Amino acid sequence: MNELMMIPLIARIRSIREVTFDTLMFEVAIEKDGKEVPFSYLPGQFAELSVFGVGESPISITSTCTRPGLVEFAVREVGLVTEAMHNMRPGDNMGIRGPLGNGFPVDEMKGKDILFIAGGIGLAPLRGLINYVLDNRSDFGAVDIIYGARAPNLLCFDWEFDTWKAAPDTRVHLTIDAPAAGWNGSVGFVPAIVKELALPPGNRLAVACGPPIMIKYVLEDLAAAGYRDEDVITTLEMKMKCGVGKCGRCNIGAKYICVDGPVFRLSELKTIPSEY
């Protein structure tokens, strides 16, 4: 358990791919005592990635456990640790502790239609779940993906869109905030597209990830459309250091985002103070 509790394994960078101008995706192999070791996880879990000598940050696992091998993380440069990550090269070592957090309730999601709603880098945790669902296509019902960003070049993981569109009974609805040259998809904020599409609840679960302001409106719209709180799933982000429920900073009420989350149903969120 040491690799969870403060002592990291090595994550060796195999390749780095540009996701947007400020976000890079790292494909890493996990090593223990100099040997590559398997790393199993669930969609929606995260890891504490570190740059030795700089610090540690929680980052969602964006690859899917249905495709064993390298593990993928998409990192947006916002501060000290993420900047240091952006200066790394293939072959370099990060530290890794994980997988951490609860992950999405994939077993309970089986048999359901799923509406994925994401904004910006919020697609990172959802990408692993979407690929999990599509890799187990017959276990799930209809799939709709609403994804938006401020501008076309800020859409993350654009190389996935054609594959997702080609999957059976799967639709991808892309949107950007304002008109842009060469863009012929939807224009408008994510919540507006959610309203416009008006997918009825029925047997459908909604899974939403994105900036807090987007989530706020999306949750309101889903409630207005008749979605039950148990059928709306989202993730919370809080500053954290240990990722294992001990450093004491990621709690909202009695829940610790690192161990009780980061994935919550809206029905659970209604039982804790709305500090997030």
Next chain:
Amino acid sequence: MTVIGYMKRSALEGVLGDISDKLEVIAPLPSGDKGAVELRRFEKGAQVSIGPVKPMLPLKTIFLPPVEQIFRFSKSENETTVTASTPITRDRVVFGALGCDIAALALIDEVFLREPVDEAYRERRTRTTIVALACEGQGPECFCASVGIDPVRPGGADVVMIPVKDGFIVETITKKGEQLGTMLQGALRDPTGPQKKTARSFTSTSRSDVDLSAPAGGWSAVWESEAWEDASARCIGCGICTVVCPTCHCFDVHDERHGNGGERFRKWDSCMAVNFTMMAHGENPRPQHRARVRQRYMHKLVYFPENHGAVACVGCGRCAVACPNRTGIGEVADRMREREEDSNE
């Protein structure tokens, strides 16, 4: 076998000196020349301050040091080697621990010994024998008796020393305590009848009338309580209450680089600090002073009980003594419940 005996006060330093050949000995020692006391390593020749002064910092410092190295790393071309730090090198004994501080360890255990176990903390816990000093109450701030703690024979102690005239009655309680008992044997005499009687009737002045209970209804019943307004208006946000608190255990993690290597360490942190929850992109769920004060008291009085079944306060009173405006958790809890009663009317 349980060991019970009488030890002369004047023998104590000698006994600790002998034990220090075998174990690391930690005891309350004078800190500066103003009568303050701190728990630190006992070296032969030192004078122990066993008496009516509470150590400034609680017993937790022995198990969760204020700053602690987690690991060292070294880098060569393409390899990084991580070496976990050794938390302690010798078995240890703490003499003169107080009931409140010992009870706090059981609360910290709830967090640090659950999966995934904090190995450094566990190693310090399992390799340390705790010798309690029966406490007669150390001033008006003490209210451990209000939160179910026995200040005379506190749960969690391996050995108890009960002050009697010119010495102590020593009683071993646990297996670990019995092992230490064998090292104490030489200094113990059979207690006399009056000594036994004094030990049996030893009592504490700790207040038992402080009510830290939360009203039914959990957090939502007190979320908008005026207690937070009042407490935050007086609070200067210094965070000394979290430093001296025996149950506060929040920490921050930092890296340092030295040449081709470096270290990661953790250090105490405080929920009273504005950047405690400040995120990289500028969002902060608790930007207001009031929200942080509420978090501190709610964690002790509502969230911790919800998760672990006990309030995270052991009644040592250090926060009220250290606080520049003397805010005590008891008054805050009273005010918190008052609000609820008001709104029920």
